[in-house]
């Protein structure tokens with residue numbers, strides 16, 4: 001479907017903005033005739049909105065999509081689902097909060113604001129995940145206000161930065177309120193400056209239950225406006241994160257596709273980094289390399305500062321200095337993932353810098369590898385129905401396996417002791433939910449039963465510090481983690497989204513030795 005048809009369908013579209021948009025989208029309709037490179041470049045030269053569209057970025061966004069991989073419909077459904085969910089939840093106890101009963105609800109979610117390194121030097125802007133999830137809008141400082149009334153009618157309103165020739169000269173185009181209505185499919189849009197006035201009127205008219213998470217809102221003026229309005233109207237603020245995270249936890253088919261994509265980008269990139277690793281390179285070199293390879297595949301950036309840890313640095317779980325050189329006998333542990341179209345991947349691989357594991361490294365690698373595949377097998381079965389159960393099972397099995405190779409005393413044979421021995425050598429959880437954020441939906445308990453649509457990591461590890469004098473010396477200073485991203489898909493099957501990323505020991509050795517061979521013959 002052409003973008004114009006989609007835009008024309010928006011109920012709230014006004015005549016003037018439709019005219020403006022059709023001028024704007026003109027190149028879209030001509031695209032099939034524009035075969036030469038020059039003509040295609042001219043297309044991108046037209047007026048721009050505050051974010052990429054299928055017109056300005058046809059290499060990233062399909063004609064029927066608002067942002068890569070997602071249609072306008074999907075965003076409208078998310079808003080509608082959230083509001084209906086809140087209303088039906090409230091109705092289970094008579095629509096009553098704090099002694100006040102109404103079927104009207106209002107939710108406010110703010111965008112992220114720009115953050116600065118120093119003076120006027122900005123950090124790379126990253127949109128607030130909840131705001132992006134509900135709007136697809138990538139502009140800073142914007143505000144989304146949604147309402148549902150007693151007739152179950154959902155309306156949404158965006159407050160956007162006004163058009164401003166001077167500001168746009170410096171920071172690039174803004175969409176502005178007028179074009180935001182058809183672009184994001186909201187009922188209304190206004191200048192940011194009108195937020196307090198319009199909010200005040202809306203609240204005094206509807207007297208809704210008022211849902212707003214003070215802590216997760218970056219924007220000071222929004223927090224102040226909300227406090228002022230709620231106290232004027234004597235309305236208490238209710239937390240919206242349970243409902244929002246509940247939705248974000250279960251990925252739609254389009255989100256599953258985006259998760260497959262972001263995982264595949266990181267998996268292929270890490271494979272290449274492993275193949276190119278050689279002793280003498282620095283951890284920083286591998287960091288730059290994985291960043292480069294992910295961006296080459298259209299990732300926006302790495303999803304978090306990666307851990308690239310050689311040798312004993314790998315026993316520091318959040319090692320991010322990445323400043324040491326790789327020695328021939330070192331293992332390299334890389335924990336890296338990327339963000340593609342707002343969705344993140346999170347992979348860890350551990351491989352030998354020289355292409356060959358030493359005997360103690362091999363023993364521990366094989367153990368973590370078997371442990372990880374045990375845990376993946378367990379998903380959805382007894383002992384693996386929740387992330388917490390997977391964690392408990394990981395600690396117990398790790399304790400048991402360590403006992404088999406002689407790192408845990410033979411006498412320790414009760415369940416509790418083995419669990420605590422496992423936890424001693426792997427002192428982090430084996431899993432977290434994954435999605436738009438790396439540690440996604442953090443308020444959803446890990447004791448929740450796994451179900452289709454959930455994406456999470458499985459990441460057992462072993463870290464033996466130099467100070468572990470009760471462990472044979474050859475094992476000290478070794479850190480290993482293997483981490484994959486998994487999806488329970490719509491058929492309830494467990495899909496390893498990062499399966500492309502090589503981890504089987506012999507294949508890993510082969511991959512790393514190829515690099516050696518290539519260097520030797522060069």
Ligand SMILES: [Mn+2]
Nearest residue numbers: 346457459483
């Ligand atoms: Mn992780």
